[in-house]
Structure formats: C-alpha cells, structure tokens
Amino acid sequence: MRCFTSFILGFFGVIFLFPSCRKNVDNPPPDAQHGAITTLTLVITDSSTLPAYQDTIVFDDPDGAGGQQPIRWDTVRLQPERFYKAQVYLTNKLANPIQNLNPIVIAQGTQHLFVYRSDTSMLKVRITDQDNLNLPLGLQTSWETQKRIGWTNLEINLRHIAFGKNNNSGISTGHSDLQVLFPLSIQP
Amino acid sequence: MLHLIGAILLSSRPWLPQDMDSTLIGQRLDSSKSLQLPTVEIINQVPGQGSEYNRLSAAKAFEHSGQPLARQMETIPGVTVLSSGAQLAKPVVNGLHSQRILILQDGVRLESQAWGSDHAPEIDPFQEGEWTLLQAAASLRHGPEALGGVLDQQSTPLLKHGHLDAHWSSVWMSNNGLIGMHLRLQGPLDRRGHLQWRWQGSNRLGGNYSVPGAFVANTGNREQSTTAELQYNHNKLLINNYLRVYSLRQGLYPGAHAENSDDLQNAIASSLPMWKGDFGYNLERPMQKVLHWQYSLRIQRAHRGGGLSNLRYGYQDNQRQEYDIRSFLPLPEMALELGTQTASYTYTKTIGNFRLENAVGLMFQQNLNQPANARQFIRNYQSLNRWAYTLLSWETSNLGKHEWALRYDQIGFTSFYRPPGTNPEDPASPDKRSFQRLSTAWTWNYQIPRSEWRIRVNAGTGWRPPSANELYANGLHQGMAALERGNLTLKPEHTWTGNIGLGWKRGPIDLESQIGLRNIQDYIFLEPQQPSAVTINGVYPQFAYVGRDAVLTHWNSSASAQMGKGWKLNLAWALIRGRENPQGTWLVWMPADRWLLGLHRNPTSNTNDALGSQTKSQFNYGIEIQHVSRQSRIPLSEDRQTSLDYAPAPAAYTLLRIYLGGQLMRQHLQWIISLDNALNTRYRDYMNRLRYFADEPGRNLSLRLQYHLHRHKTI
Numbered sequence: 001m002r003c004f005t006s007f008i009l010g011f012f013g014v015i016f017l018f019p020s021c022r023k024n025v026d027n028p029p030p031d032a033q034h035g036a037i038t039t040l041t042l043v044i045t046d047s048s049t050l051p052a053y054q055d056t057i058v059f060d061d062p063d064g065a066g067g068q069q070p071i072r073w074d075t076v077r078l079q080p081e082r083f084y085k086a087q088v089y090l091t092n093k094l095a096n097p098i099q100n101l102n103p104i105v106i107a108q109g110t111q112h113l114f115v116y117r118s119d120t121s122m123l124k125v126r127i128t129d130q131d132n133l134n135l136p137l138g139l140q141t142s143w144e145t146q147k148r149i150g151w152t153n154l155e156i157n158l159r160h161i162a163f164g165k166n167n168n169s170g171i172s173t174g175h176s177d178l179q180v181l182f183p184l185s186i187q188p
Numbered sequence: 189m190l191h192l193i194g195a196i197l198l199s200s201r202p203w204l205p206q207d208m209d210s211t212l213i214g215q216r217l218d219s220s221k222s223l224q225l226p227t228v229e230i231i232n233q234v235p236g237q238g239s240e241y242n243r244l245s246a247a248k249a250f251e252h253s254g255q256p257l258a259r260q261m262e263t264i265p266g267v268t269v270l271s272s273g274a275q276l277a278k279p280v281v282n283g284l285h286s287q288r289i290l291i292l293q294d295g296v297r298l299e300s301q302a303w304g305s306d307h308a309p310e311i312d313p314f315q316e317g318e319w320t321l322l323q324a325a326a327s328l329r330h331g332p333e334a335l336g337g338v339l340d341q342q343s344t345p346l347l348k349h350g351h352l353d354a355h356w357s358s359v360w361m362s363n364n365g366l367i368g369m370h371l372r373l374q375g376p377l378d379r380r381g382h383l384q385w386r387w388q389g390s391n392r393l394g395g396n397y398s399v400p401g402a403f404v405a406n407t408g409n410r411e412q413s414t415t416a417e418l419q420y421n422h423n424k425l426l427i428n429n430y431l432r433v434y435s436l437r438q439g440l441y442p443g444a445h446a447e448n449s450d451d452l453q454n455a456i457a458s459s460l461p462m463w464k465g466d467f468g469y470n471l472e473r474p475m476q477k478v479l480h481w482q483y484s485l486r487i488q489r490a491h492r493g494g495g496l497s498n499l500r501y502g503y504q505d506n507q508r509q510e511y512d513i514r515s516f517l518p519l520p521e522m523a524l525e526l527g528t529q530t531a532s533y534t535y536t537k538t539i540g541n542f543r544l545e546n547a548v549g550l551m552f553q554q555n556l557n558q559p560a561n562a563r564q565f566i567r568n569y570q571s572l573n574r575w576a577y578t579l580l581s582w583e584t585s586n587l588g589k590h591e592w593a594l595r596y597d598q599i600g601f602t603s604f605y606r607p608p609g610t611n612p613e614d615p616a617s618p619d620k621r622s623f624q625r626l627s628t629a630w631t632w633n634y635q636i637p638r639s640e641w642r643i644r645v646n647a648g649t650g651w652r653p654p655s656a657n658e659l660y661a662n663g664l665h666q667g668m669a670a671l672e673r674g675n676l677t678l679k680p681e682h683t684w685t686g687n688i689g690l691g692w693k694r695g696p697i698d699l700e701s702q703i704g705l706r707n708i709q710d711y712i713f714l715e716p717q718q719p720s721a722v723t724i725n726g727v728y729p730q731f732a733y734v735g736r737d738a739v740l741t742h743w744n745s746s747a748s749a750q751m752g753k754g755w756k757l758n759l760a761w762a763l764i765r766g767r768e769n770p771q772g773t774w775l776v777w778m779p780a781d782r783w784l785l786g787l788h789r790n791p792t793s794n795t796n797d798a799l800g801s802q803t804k805s806q807f808n809y810g811i812e813i814q815h816v817s818r819q820s821r822i823p824l825s826e827d828r829q830t831s832l833d834y835a836p837a838p839a840a841y842t843l844l845r846i847y848l849g850g851q852l853m854r855q856h857l858q859w860i861i862s863l864d865n866a867l868n869t870r871y872r873d874y875m876n877r878l879r880y881f882a883d884e885p886g887r888n889l890s891l892r893l894q895y896h897l898h899r900h901k902t903i
Contacts, residue, residue: 008499008533025554028568028616029561030606036562037724063608064563065664065671065723094608104517160513162472175442175513178724 030096036064037101037178039091040156042076044143046084059180062093075183076154078123084143085128088114088156090178102139106131111162114138115171117155122148122186135165145186154184242266244319246344251847251860253892254359254368254392257313261339264321265702265744266762268779272306272877273441274364274397274885275409279309280875281321282704282742283764283778284336287655290327292340294430296484296502297330299528299553301566303657304665305777305877310434310480310506312413314357314370314390317343324646324687325591325629328577329547332597332627333652335683335708346419347374348381354897363888364397364408365467382422389414395469396439399883400870405465406439406472424490432482440474442513444881452720452727456835459870461882474513477520481505498534500549503527509560512664521664522565523558545579555656565672567660568616569603588634588643598624599653603660623653623680644689644702654678658712658733664723671721671730672714678735682709696750704742707769711738715776715823716832729834729880737769740778758786765821773824776833780819780840780874786812812845819874835880841871857895864888 039060046053060072078084090101105112109131115138116125124144127136138158161174242264252260258269258277270285271277281289291298291309300310322330322338330338347353352375359368370390377383392411396403412435419428443455443463455462484502491497505527509520532549551573557564577595601623604616629648636642654675661674689702714731721730746760761783766775788810819837824830847862868887872879 008497011499011501012531012533025556025568025570026602026604026616026618028557028564028604028606029559030610030612031564031608040724059724061724065721065728070724096609096611180724 031094036092036094037090037158038062038064038093040178040180041089041091042156042182043087043089044076044078044084045086046082048083057182059182060093064094073182075185077185077187078143078145079188080145080147080149080186082145084145086125086141086143088139088141090158105139105158106137109137110135110165111160111174112137112177113159113161113165113169113173114141115155115157115159116141117157117171118184119152120146122146122150122152123154123184131165133165135167135169149186149188152184152186154182156180156182242321246316246318249319250357250858250892250894251849251862253314253357253370254361254366254890255313256308257311258308260313261319261321264319265746265760266742266764267321268762268782268875270305270777270875270877271873273404273407273882275394275407276306276308276438278302278305278307279339280779281336282706282744283740283766283775284706285777287333287652288335290330290334290338292330292338293432293482294341294343294484295486295500296482296504296530297338298482299504299526299530299551300478300480300506301508301524301526303566303655306440306476306665307508308436310436310478311341312388312390312411312415312434313392314368315341315388315413315415316355316370316372317341324631324648324685325579325581325593326631328593328595328627328629328648328650329545329579331575332595332625332650335650335652335681335685335706343386343417346384346386346417346421348376348384348421351375355894356897357892357894359890359892361394361888361890363885364394365469366392366394368392380422382420384417384419384421386417387415393469395467396465397885398467399461400868400886402460403465403467404441404461404882405443405463406470406475407441407465408469408471409436409438410469410471411436426486426488428484428486428488430482430484430486432480434478434480434482436476436478437471438476438478439471440476441878441882442472442474444878452729452834456880458881459883473511475511477507477509477511479507493537494539495535495537498532498536500530500532500534502530504529507558509558512562519560519562521562523561524566525556525558526553527556528553541584542580542582545581546577547579548576550574563663564605565661565663565665566656567603567605569601569656571599571601573597573599585637588632591629591631593629593648595627596624597627598622601653603656605660619659619676621653623651625651625680625682627651629685640692640694642691642693644691645687647684647686649682649684651680651682653680654712654733654735661733664728671723671728673717673730673732675733675735678712678733679710681711681735683707697747698749699745699747701743701745704740706740708738708740710735711768711775713738713775713777716834718825718832720834736772738766738772738775739769740764740766740775754789754791756788756790758784758788760784767821774821776823777875778819778821780837781817783815783817784812785815786810806850808847808849810847813842814845815842816840816873837874838872838879841869841873843867843869843871853895856897857893859894860890860892862890862892864890 042057044055057074057076058072059070061070092099092101110133126142127138128142129137129140131137157176158178159174160177161169244261244264248263249260256275256277258279261267261279262269266282268280269277270280278285279289286302298309301307320340322340327334327338355372357370372388374386377385390413395408396405397407415432417430443461482504487499489497507525510522512521530551532547534547536545554570555568557568575597577593579593581591583589601621603619606616627650631646634643658678659674659676661672665672684707687702687704691700712733712735715734717730717732720727743763748756748758750756763781764779766778790808791806818840822837823832825832844866845864846866847860849860851858865887870883872883
C-alpha cells in the first residue's frame with residue numbers, strides 16, 4: 001500500500017508539470033486571413049481627354065467577413081458616350097504585410113473569371129485580358145458608356161470555377177469569391 | 189422505452205460470444221454485484237450501475253452499424269441528433285447537446301472541437317461495446333458540464349483464456365454507396381492469462397447521399413479508425429494500455445454557401461438541392477479533415493482492507509482542418525490542434541450496504557491555431573481544471589437504492605490573441621478567467637414491494653463555463669455557411685434538474701415513463717440574427733451567442749406488449765419543450781415531438797426472457813413507423829410576430845422502416861437486411877442545419893453481416 005501511495009504521489013507530481021508544455025499557446029500568429037479579399041480597388045482611366053481622366057473607386061472592408069461594416073463603398077461616376085479602361089486590384093488588409101492578391105488571381109486564372117453586370121443600355125463592359133488558356137479573365141476591361149444618363153448599379157463578381165472554365169462560363173458558373181455592387185452614376 | 193425494442197433483438201444475441209454476452213449483461217442486471225468487495229474481478233463493472241441509465245446494446249448497435257454514432261444513439265429514449273447533412277451528427281439528450289453532453293472512450297472523456305454543430309464526435313461507429321447514458325449522480329463523476337448526460341462506452345472484457353477470437357463485420361448501403369468494414373482480433377498473450385490484447389480496425393467509405401430526385405453534391409466521407417489494447421491482470425493488480433487513432437475526411441454541401449440574399453432565399457425555397465451532384469466518392473472543397481489520437485493508461489489495485497484504487501491518465505490530440513469553398517490557396521481556412529491531458533485517482537470502498545467513492549483529478553487543455561490557419565475563429569487558449577468528488581451509494585430493501593454525489597471544480601482559463609495586422613513581435617493580449625463551483629446530484633431507484641410499480645427519481649445541480657467559441661467566435665463558420673459571433677459578457681450556465689420516472693410491469697405488458705424539468709440560468713445558445721450579413725464574399729445567415737435563463741422539460745415514455753408466438757408491439761414517444769424564462773420565446777434547435785410504433789417478430793422471444801437462445805434458421809423481422817411532428821415552437825422576434833429563423837420549420841413527416849435478419853453457418857454468420865425510409869418520403873428535419881438547403885436522405889437499403897471466425901471458451 002505504501003509503495004502504491006508513493007506511486008500515486010509521484011504520478012501526480014509529474015502530471016502537475018503539464019502546464020509547462022507547449023509554450024507556443026501564448027504566442028499566436030496575428031489573425032491574418034491568407035487569401036481573404038478585404039478591399040477591391042477599381043482604377044478607371046479615360047485617355048481621350050487632356051489631361052487623362054483617372055478615378056479610383058474603392059470597396060473596403062478591412063476586418064473581413066463579419067465584424068464591422070465596410071468603411072468605404074464608393075460610387076462609380078462616368079460620363080455618357082465615353083470609352084474607359086478599368087483595372088481591378090484585390091487586397092488582403094488582414095495580412096501583415098498587406099497582401100496583393102492580383103498575382104494569385106492571375107496564377108489561378110484558369111479557375112477564375114470576373115463577371116461585370118450592369119444595365120447595358122447605359123454601360124457595356126468588355127474583358128480585355130486572358131488567362132493561360134487564352135480564356136477571358138477580367139482584371140482588365142474596357143467600358144463603353146451609352147447615350148442614356150441616370151443611376152444604376154454595377155456588379156463585379158469574381159467567379160471561382162474549379163473545373164471546366166470555358167468561353168461560355170459566366171455568372172451561373174462556379175461560385176463567387178467576391179461580389180460587390182457599386183452604385184453607378186452616368187451624368188454629363 | 190425504445191431500448192426494449194433492442195431487447196427483443198438482443199434475445200437472439202447472435203453477434204456476441206454467448207458466454208461473454210451473458211456475463212456482461214448479467215453484471216448489469218444483478219445490482220448486488222456492484223456492492224461486492226473490491227477485487228480485481230469487479231474491474232469491468234459498469235460505472236453508475238444502479239443509477240438511472242439507458243443502454244445501446246451491441247445487438248442494437250449492429251442493427252444500425254455503419255451509421256454515425258449519434259444516429260445509433262437515437263434508439264435510446266430522449267436521444268435525438270443535431271446534424272449537418274446525413275453523416276455529420278451529434279447526440280442531443282433531452283434538448284441538450286455539444287459541450288453539455290460528455291462522451292467517454294475507455295473511461296476518458298472525449299475532448300475535441302465539440303462546439304460546432306457540424307463537428308461530429310470522433311468516435312468509430314463500428315467500435316464494439318455497449319453504450320450507456322449516465323445521468324444525475326453517475327454523470328457527475330465525469331464533469332459538472334454534463335448537464336444532459338454522459339455517453340459511456342464499455343468495451344467487452346478482454347479474454348484471459350482460450351484461443352484467438354476474431355470478429356468481422358461489414359455494411360453496405362444503397363443510398364450513398366457506403367461500404368464499411370470492421371475487424372477485431374483479441375486473445376490472451378500467455379497461458380496463465382495474465383496478459384491480454386485486442387486490436388480493432390475499421391474503414392468507412394461513403395459517397396454523395398441521395399434525396400428523392402437528386403444526389404446532394406460533395407457529401408461523401410472517408411473514415412478510418414483503429415484501436416489497440418494491452419492489459420496485464422494478475423492477482424490484485426490491473427494495468428491497461430489503450431491507444432486509439434481516428435481519421436475523417438468529410439465533404440460539405442457547397443450549395444449552403446449563398447452569394448447574395450436572392451440566392452440565399454432561392455436556395456431555401458428550392459425543393460431540390462441547388463447544387464445537384466452525381467453519385468461518386470470524390471471530395472472537394474468545402475470539406476473538413478479530422479485526426480484524433482488518444483492514449484489512456486489505467487492502473488487498478490485492490491487493497492487488503494477491501495478498498496480499490498484506480499489511477500487513470502489520458503492524452504488526446506485533436507487536429508481539425510476546415511476548407512472553405514472560396515480560397516485562393518490550397519490551405520485550410522481553419523486549422524486547430526487541441527491537446528488534452530487528464531489524470532485522476534479514485535478510491536472506492538464498500539462497507540456493508542454502503543459504497544463510498546472518492547476521487548481527485550485534473551484536466552489540462554491547450555488549443556493552438558496552426559500556421560496554415562487563415563483565421564482564428566477560436567483563439568489560442570489553455571485551461572486547467574482541478575476537481576474532486578465523493579459519491580456515496582447505499583441500498584436497503586425498504587428504501588431502495590440511493591446514490592449521492594458532491595463535486596467541486598476549479599477552472600482557470602486563459603486565451604491569447606493577436607489582432608489582424610499586428611506585429612508578431614508584439615505581446616499577445618491574454619484574457620484570463622477563473623471559475624469554481626460545487627455541484628451535487630442524488631438518484632433513487634425503488635421497486636415498490638409486492639407491486640408492479642418501480643420509481644426512479646433524480647435531482648441535482650450542474651454548471652458549465654462559457655467555452656472559447658461562445659466567447660470569441662468571430663467570422664465565417666464555413667461548415668455551417670454562417671457568420672457566428674461570440675459574446676465576451678457570457679456567464680457560466682447554472683442548472684437545477686429534477687426527473688421522475690415510473691415503471692409498471694405485469695405479465696406481457698411493460699410501461700415506462702419519465703418526466704423532467706431543467707431550469708438553466710444563463711443558458712448559452714446560438715441565436716439567429718436578422719438580417720443576413722452582407723460581406724465582400726457574399727451573403728450569409730448570421731448567428732450570435734446569447735445567454736438567457738431557460739426552462740427545459742421533457743416527457744419520454746414507452747410501452748411494450750408481448751403478444752405470443754414471438755410477436756411484440758412497441759410504442760414510444762419523446763416530447764421536449766424549451767423556452768426562455770420567464771415567459772420568453774421558444775428556444776431554437778429543440779427537437780420536435782417524436783413517436784415510434786414498432787411491430788417485431790422474433791420466434792424465440794415468446795416468453796418474457798429477452799435473453800432466450802435462438803434456434804437455427806429462424807428469422808427476425810419487423811416494421812417500424814416513426815412520426816415526427818412539425819416544430820411549431822420556434823423563436824420569435826421581440827414583437828412576437830416574426831420568426832427569427834431563416835426558414836419555416838419543416839413539415840411533419842412519417843417514415844417506414846422494415847428489416848429482416850437471421851443466421852447462417854451454425855450461427856457464425858449473422859445478417860440483417862433493412863430498408864429505411866421505405867416509401868422514399870421527401871422530408872426535412874428541424875434539427876438538421878442543412879434543412880435550409882436540402883432534404884434528408886431518401887430510401888436506403890442496407891445489408892449488414894457479422895462473422896465470428898473463432899469462439900473463445902471462457903472469459
């Protein structure tokens with residue numbers, strides 16, 4: 001009995017060393033969402049004017065999905081009957097340092113497609129860049145505004161098409177990695 | 189209750205070695221054995237014997253083998269499941285689930301990321317042994333947070349003598365093409381029987397499940413499990429080593445991830461899954477992977493004075509990875525590792541009619557976010573739980589059997605977090621919390637002399653501190669396709685429970701009924717929040733943890749009648765009510781009313797002896813009708829006019845199940861063919877988180893086989 005009691009005491013003596021294990025628990029990495037999109041920046045240029053017109057449109061939700069509401073959600077303002085070029089930049093502000101996601105989208109271009117949706121009687125969008133299989137990608141586009149003026153919306157939707165992206169892929173293909181609805185104003 | 193249905197099937201006792209079966213059951217039925225003087229021979233006695241419990245027998249488990257463990261548990265009265273699709277299911281006992289239900293494996297409580305309703309217990313559904321639901325005093329042994337009860341698996345005793353004992357079982361299901369196999373080998377290692385061993389291995393491969401008219405995409409799973417056990421048992425000493433490894437890859441239905449509020453509404457309104465799949469075993473994102481290790485060491489020693497010492501140590505490592513459907517990188521969005529060490533010492537002594545059990549122990553736990561992790565849905569944390577309890581049981585012919593338990597817990601909890609964008613060199617901000625409290629419970633079992641009546645009463649208190657996810661969750665819970673928010677102001681739950689059960693048995697009629705009341709202060713639950721959340725990734729339902737006073741009541745009953753020539757009729761029901769207190773709205777995720785009517789024929793159970801032997805070439809067959817009402821008691825907004833839920837509660841449904849079983853090859857081979865949802869009824873269950881998007885599985889034909897390669901002679 002005495003031997004067994006000693007064993008029990010020794011056993012618990014060892015067990016009480018538990019908390020000294022795994023010290024990394026108090027040293028977590030910063031909560032950085034790899035690959036998460038927090039910010040969409042749209043740079044619009046019209047080189048037909050002097051000086052060239054350029055505008056930067058931003059949707060910014062720096063704490064990602066959940067948490068606080070987006071801190072910036074701009075309106076796209078265009079003039080009728082003009083040609084514009086647009087470039088999309090995707091950013092992850094949760095990462096440290098801030099992560100530019102465009103190279104990842106380009107590298108995985110055969111699984112991604114930007115879809116632009118708006119009232120075509122006011123704005124027509126055409127994709128001008130391609131992925132490695134020469135299929136449309138959509139980081140770069142050209143926009144043609146029509147004669148009609150007024151307010152509408154412009155939806156930018158990044159489709160994640162894991163399999164079978166082709167020339168017919170569109171809004172109903174795959175899943176959305178990103179979906180932002182910008183207010184769009186076309187005024188003279 | 190429902191386990192009486194199992195007793196009928198048990199009467200054929202085809203799938204356990206006969207002497208092992210009768211010995212084990214004999215231990216359970218003979219209550220006096222629990223009061224024997226402590227020798228090593230009582231080591232395999234059932235914890236909590238004499239207190240209120242219900243069982244899932246090995247025979248009943250075989251009848252449902254291949255299904256997730258929680259679905260097998262549904263045969264226990266008051267047990268339902270909270271599920272996310274067909275395969276991810278966790279047990280719900282009288283309306284309580286997740287951290288409020290403890291699951292024991294080899295006497296060690298399973299510690300995993302149990303907080304998610306899509307996180308099924310890491311238990312091999314093929315694993316041999318009987319499951320027992322412990323409640324009240326018996327459950328307090330294992331923790332005060334087991335407000336709903338403790339599910340305890342008792343393995344069959346290891347073989348001390350005889351030859352190698354081998355057992356093989358297999359299952360095939362038509363609905364999802366599931367193929368499952370299990371092999372168990374065991375035997376003594378030396379002639380004197382001092383060393384014994386056992387090994388079990390199983391594999392389960394399931395494809396996309398089908399609902400009437402479609403397959404549900406990406407809902408297959410791959411599951412493997414193995415256990416190894418080595419035991420030394422001689423004179424007054426027993427040393428048992430137990431090792432278990434469990435692995436799961438589970439696909440998640442992608443259609444639950446809506447892109448905008450219209451899509452969400454369309455997905456909810458659609459009668460068929462928006463994402464239809466074909467039959468196949470491929471797994472894609474979204475998915476979850478789980479790897480669980482467990483080692484436990486048990487040392488028991490019987491003392492000269494009649495006492496019995498029991499020393500336990502357990503180590504568990506739970507690794508969980510969840511993969512979003514939307515990801516640029518081939519990495520999991522959630523990667524957590526939970527390490528748990530438990531140690532306890534129990535001393536038991538019997539004096540006359542009294543049995544006293546005292547125990548002390550501790551549990552140390554650390555949760556780590558892995559480097560591949562995209563977000564810290566659950567923060568890094570560590571906790572240390574020091575506890576002690578005393579349990580006194582006594583039995584007299586006049587006053588029946590009593591059990592009384594008193595337990596004290598002290599829990600220290602610290603979490604660590606670095607917000608996004610902070611410098612890794614900056615110190616992490618800790619959040620320290622401390623909890624301590626006494627719990628107590630009392631159980632009384634009484635057979636009224638010279639009467640057909642028996643009484644079971646229990647009452648007690650319990651408590652549970654808020655868990656890490658309830659405090660800190662913030663973001664997308666991908667498995668649920670929902671945004672969940674924690675609540676730093678949550679207080680520990682405190683509960684007062686009382687249950688009264690009455691039984692009556694005369695001749696072929698056996699009735700049993702239990703009512704229970706549970707008052708929970710600061711009951712923590714995930715409440716739907718309106719409107720849904722708009723994010724840059726799409727639109728998601730959002731939920732927040734809240735703590736409010738609540739009252740839960742239940743009424744579980746069963747009736748059975750032996751009708752001669754082996755026919756038996758069963759009726760059982762379970763009614764559960766849960767609402768905020770006082771006069772608040774109904775609680776979300778409470779099971780709807782359930783009714784079960786069964787007609788069974790077992791030619792050998794013509795008498796009341798459920799353990800009667802079965803003769804060769806006779807069939808068991810039966811039919812079961814299960815009816816589940818529509819859950820009309822749903823949470824409402826403050827104006828009591830609109831539902832807080834994202835979809836109306838599903839309609840009531842009725843399911844038909846038929847089965848036929850028998851034996852071949854001199855009873856070495858047992859088989860059961862069953863047809864679940866025989867009418868291919870289209871239905872959704874309120875307790876399934878996927879009910880917003882997809883139906884429950886349609887018709888399912890199953891074939892189950894069991895084969896004993898050898899039989900041992902004695903235990």
